[in-house]
Amino acid sequence: MSIAAKKDDAPHILVFSTNNISDPGIDMAGSAHMHYSTQVQVISVPCSSGIKPTWVLHALESGFDGVFIAADGTDCAYLPDCTTRTGVLVKKTQDLLKEHGRSPKRLRMAAVCSVCSESFVSHMANFQKDIVKIASD
């Protein structure tokens, strides 16, 4: 079965989440029985600024419909300028996506804090909705 094998029709989303800050928030969405699509898969990374543009491209080429970066915002434990760096990275990645004929809107970033379970759930719903729109454009 390919990693992108679909269980339902909702867009398939890969989430990069930071293991200190965003992960606990996302975990808690699960443990509090909040509903979000089974089409969302989460990989945790230490710091969002370490994500490589090619990873995002690879994900989209492997069948994911969108990539979401759940970042620490200013709370990163490693780098004081993490947000700026991640911002640069998102810009670069969107350029790379354009070069490869993919919509830059398939990449999204937002700060998800350690207790932002509800906001994570709504981010996922909105992102999936927006991806459906991109696909039909």
Next chain:
Amino acid sequence: MLPTDISQELDYDICIVGAGIAGMESALNLGDMGYRVLLVEKEASIGGKMILLSKVFPTLDCASCISTPKMASAAHHPNVTIMVYSEIDEIERKENGTFGVQMHQKPTYVDPNACIGCGQCETACTVAIPDEFNFNLDARRVAHIPFPQAVPKKAILQRNGQSPCNHTCPAGVKPHGYTSLVRAGLHDAAFELHLETTPLIGSLSRACYAPCEKECTRGEFEGSVQIRAIKRFIADRYYELNSEPNYGPVKERKDKRIAIVGAGPAGLNAAFQLARKGYDVTIFEAEEKAGGTMQYGIPDVRLPKDVLERDIKNVTALGVSIRTNTKVESLEKLKQDGFDAVFLGLGCSRTRSKREESADGTTSVKTKAPGRVRSPNTTPFADEIKLAANGVIEINKTLQTSLPYVFAGGDAVTGPLTITAAIGQGNQAAYFIEQFLQGHPLNAADLKELECTDKLAVIAREARLSTRKPTKLLKRENVSKEEGRKAAKLPLTEEEARYSANRCLDCGNCSECHQCVSVCPSNAIDFSMQPIHHQIKVGSVIIATGFELFDAHRKPTFGFGKYPNVVTAMQMDRLLSPTRPFNSVLRPSDGKEPDNIAFVLCVGSRDSQVDHRLCSRVCCMYTAKQAQLIMGSLPLADVTIYYIDIRAFGKGYDEFYEQAKGMGVDFVHGKVADITESSEDEGNLVVRFENLTEGKIEKREHDLVVLSVGLLPNTSAQGMFRGTSIEADNFRYIKEMDEDMEPGVTSIDGVFVAGAANAARDIPDTILHSGAAAVQAAAYIENLKGLVC
């Protein structure tokens, strides 16, 4: 040799005790300045009380959102080392101004380097206990990660001594373990757990004298858990479904051969354990059949021989061969035959009863007084190994005889024993034989178990237990004596077994069911873990041990602990927090959303009755905060606050109080006398108070009452110092010698205090104070650097 400065000798520059917001803040400040910091925390996660709060006054910022980044920064700071679940034993100030710290890390039974924080152990764990991080509002498992934001995010098994049943079993069986598995409906796993200790499950379920039941704490209530009957349920059910063992010989073989002399319980167990390790094992038995006492000493009515035969199959399935009718006469001969080690499980000879052949061809053994007249069967080896005067074999503490490759256990060593104890010796012998064959030193202390849990504490904890009689008593109710006796002897049905298992009190918390061991994907669970002791040299110490909450039980007229709907403010902060136990504010008695909530201020503060005259400084404000948050999450609820006077002293605090009033919170100038349960509405509470404005006694009804408990000094640091004690102020907080001019400086030169360890403080004040303590410690270190050694 050139003189070096003293600080070069140190393991860390500064040791900080307590990793609440104060300890973390001091650590980060010092780490940023380049000092090497050791941060010691007694709980399994850093974060202190702040990470458990909902929001903070007066900004209403989310407490966990602002503490998690601090926790993560402390954990990842290159100059900060964190030791959680650790306690200080003693701190000694040296003449040269440095400190020797003796401390230990408590065993978590999970290897923190292996644990990936996946939480699978938590899901599999079969024991639920009150969750202390939710102040007992809900339950958590024994294997658990403290809370989702925990740093480090590692599981721990919180053991509270060993349960009395597990502790007492001479065979090493874990009755609490299989009981909790049956309670969870995991009957096969219960059998498999039992099999880890002994293959003789069916036999024990009939013939064991069940010392576990005598130790069972439930025996202090309506009768002990019927542990042996549960075991019988497990064995009978399993054998019914599996007439043969579902395993064969172990694939990975070891090239050593072991002879076991005697196929009694000790010998069968030793053989079983060694064969499971991959050794080639042969049992020699003088009699016609294996089983020893179990075969020849116990009548069929008590132990049907087909059950014993099935038990023995658990051994032979591993490839163990049993040579019956074979009497071993010489140990030397066994050695010549190529055996590397020998276990003597000879048992005692007994007055053999007459075998009786019955009409249907089965044989049965009748013994009038089984095991009464027994003497050890050791005569053939008298020339080869040392025997004591009474004929028993002499062994050392590791069951080794005077011939190093020969070990012995069971009745031949101790004189007549029980089957259960003989099994224990077989297991121990197997352990030491393996150590011997692998060339490891033999150390009796290896098999040391955890201390037994404190039964009196369990009884106190279970004071409000509801009655659940043992099934054997229930079955005697409403029938004739004779019928009752018969019914009580019948094996348990599945329903009865689960009912019986549910009577277990989980005395030592962990049942040792080993479910966590089975599911952990990284083999992180380690039951052999021991405390790790450290001796550390540091230049300075900061005490940041924070505060203790006032125990609301100490105000009995307020009904905390008696009426479920009287809660503390800490519990209310949990109910309101984003990491809350339930998805809403619910009242404990019936899970209803309350719509008329009262707060009682100054509980345990400004109260000479409880010997605490100080104002706790934060209660007025956190109560105004909680009131506002409640109005946000339960918009229809009425909120009343009973106060003596409101102390809103900080920047923006008075505005915050006015804001609460503006939102409709009813501030009642009244001193509460007592709280009782309403006779009309179930679970509701009647607050009787003196209306201080009108000078009248009044009563009002509420459906939830929150006690705004005060902050008390944590005195745990006061006995830490060798040869001296750190001075406390009149209220038992750690004293600042000159609080006007030298914040953080204590009576011991080089020891500083930060945060609520020194006085009740809110978070902004704590952070300021911790910065001051950090600077004092840094200055002290700089002075040390001038000294040479």
